[in-house]
Amino acid sequence: IASVRLVLEPLVGLLTGHNNTAFYVTSPKFSEVLGYSAALWGVSVLSMVNHYLPNGGGEVWKRVAALTLIMGLFVSFSAPAFPGSATSESSDLFLSVSSNSAVESEVATGGWGLVSAFLAVLLALTGPLELREVKDSAGRKDSRQFLRLMIFGLMFGCGLAWFIVMQSMSKDVFIPIFVTAFSCMVMSTLGTVCAVMGYFLETQEFGEVEQIANVWAVVAFPVFFVISSVSLSAHAHPFGIGGWASTYLSVCGLLAGAFCILVRMRKDKTSTTRGYGNVGCIISWLCTIIVIYGRYGIAGVGVVGVTTVVGIPVSILATLCASPILIVLEGEGSSSSKYTHQRSSTKSKWHGLVLTKLTRRNWIAPLLIGTVGVFITASLYAIFLRGCGLSKFSFLFGANDVITNQEDVFSHIFGSKRTTGIGALDDVATMAQKSVVHTKTMIAAARLSGSGIWTAKSIIGPFMHLLGLAATLPSLQFLVQHSWYGKAPLFGKLVLALPLNILSIIVGRGIPSLVAAATIGLIGGALQLTTIKNR
Numbered sequence: 001i002a003s004v005r006l007v008l009e010p011l012v013g014l015l016t017g018h019n020n021t022a023f024y025v026t027s028p029k030f031s032e033v034l035g036y037s038a039a040l041w042g043v044s045v046l047s048m049v050n051h052y053l054p055n056g057g058g059e060v061w062k063r064v065a066a067l068t069l070i071m072g073l074f075v076s077f078s079a080p081a082f083p084g085s086a087t088s089e090s091s092d093l094f095l096s097v098s099s100n101s102a103v104e105s106e107v108a109t110g111g112w113g114l115v116s117a118f119l120a121v122l123l124a125l126t127g128p129l130e131l132r133e134v135k136d137s138a139g140r141k142d143s144r145q146f147l148r149l150m151i152f153g154l155m156f157g158c159g160l161a162w163f164i165v166m167q168s169m170s171k172d173v174f175i176p177i178f179v180t181a182f183s184c185m186v187m188s189t190l191g192t193v194c195a196v197m198g199y200f201l202e203t204q205e206f207g208e209v210e211q212i213a214n215v216w217a218v219v220a221f222p223v224f225f226v227i228s229s230v231s232l233s234a235h236a237h238p239f240g241i242g243g244w245a246s247t248y249l250s251v252c253g254l255l256a257g258a259f260c261i262l263v264r265m266r267k268d269k270t271s272t273t274r275g276y277g278n279v280g281c282i283i284s285w286l287c288t289i290i291v292i293y294g295r296y297g298i299a300g301v302g303v304v305g306v307t308t309v310v311g312i313p314v315s316i317l318a319t320l321c322a323s324p325i326l327i328v329l330e331g332e333g334s335s336s337s338k339y340t341h342q343r344s345s346t347k348s349k350w351h352g353l354v355l356t357k358l359t360r361r362n363w364i365a366p367l368l369i370g371t372v373g374v375f376i377t378a379s380l381y382a383i384f385l386r387g388c389g390l391s392k393f394s395f396l397f398g399a400n401d402v403i404t405n406q407e408d409v410f411s412h413i414f415g416s417k418r419t420t421g422i423g424a425l426d427d428v429a430t431m432a433q434k435s436v437v438h439t440k441t442m443i444a445a446a447r448l449s450g451s452g453i454w455t456a457k458s459i460i461g462p463f464m465h466l467l468g469l470a471a472t473l474p475s476l477q478f479l480v481q482h483s484w485y486g487k488a489p490l491f492g493k494l495v496l497a498l499p500l501n502i503l504s505i506i507v508g509r510g511i512p513s514l515v516a517a518a519t520i521g522l523i524g525g526a527l528q529l530t531t532i533k534n535r
Helices: 002-016 032-053 057-075 092-098 113-124 145-169 176-201 205-230 245-265 271-296 314-328 365-384 406-414 427-433 438-449 460-485 490-505 514-535
Strands: none
Touching: 032 113, 032 271, 057 113, 092 145, 113 145, 145 176, 145 245, 176 205, 176 271, 205 245, 205 271, 245 271, 245 314, 271 314, 271 365, 314 365, 314 514, 365 460, 365 514, 460 490, 460 514, 490 514
């Protein structure tokens, strides 16, 4: 009786629009109320049936409730678009999902992709798309598990891929969006199915996961990367914001990381499950690194927007921030599971990336090795490859990245077509847009152009940077070996190698990655000296 005045009366007032306590007198449309009610009823029935019948049963009620839930969600989301709406204004929820508000800004949100992914997760949790094997009372094998996995993979994978593609490439034309979205959807669907199977399947059946993972990584990944390159978008650099390559690698890296985490969460593990999980972790990390350096480059030269944070290039900071991905790597001696198989579930010769010497004591070694490896590779690229004409391969590096001499470095910043042959931009507008960062960018461009053999006027600059790179390698080698094997080098060797990092920082100022590598060697060497003295 008390709830009539406290609960039911305000509820009726909200539904009918006669709520005196409301600041705005509004009432939801009948279609919205119908959609919300149907969705709530569907969720309630699915939860009840799945709770009281966990081993199967009530299939008719499950189907009816699932269809009612789907209908209710779509009716509630698309209610403003139905004929006979009381007002011409659409709700914020409908605008955010359907991207109708993107007419003026020409940016679509891809909200329906999130709706599809959320619906797939909801159906998996409530029962209709149960991802685990469900056996009947007679103990017969579930023959519909793979079908449910495929439906979940299509709904979740395609929805997630569509959302990422539209967030990244919504300003592009139809053909690049269509080709990239198709490739991303296929990779996302296959990756979702592989990740879910890798978590739920028994160890004896993990061979099916191995087959799908091999197809995803060895066959599908390069094939659809080439297919995505056919788009040849003219609106963005392939590896920049809105580019097909960065979008494709973002989707693949996200799915590879999800596969690694789900396989890592398994209760029963083998060397094969750990090995395939490590491969997924490496792929996810590599995709992240490629997207970072494709977007910001080595020093941020020619990149519009923020390129430095507190004077440090964004690519350096992003590399350090991406290194924790390698924490997910798992060695043979790092598992605490009680039920662990030691043999592979199949007779395949390859068991993934098996790290027999990785333990809980040297967990930081992969982070250090990966970060140092990226900095050394970027330094070698700046010295030997940058500006050598790789932009001729426009399908991969973009058609407007022609840097063949020192003048091209400066014209790439100001938008001039003195030597690049690119269509001239409005120099006044460009300088006004970049007036805040031009000074630092010019200094970075001048130093970077003098460090490469293809962009420097003299061979002295590249030779000095190569000498600086060679000078820091001994300290980095000692640091990596100490972190991996746990054995500190001799005190005399550390004393001799430590000052060389200071030399690298002085002579290698033109390459930020070289300075970062030398800084790691200097700090790591000082810590090693402290450790040896304390002993």
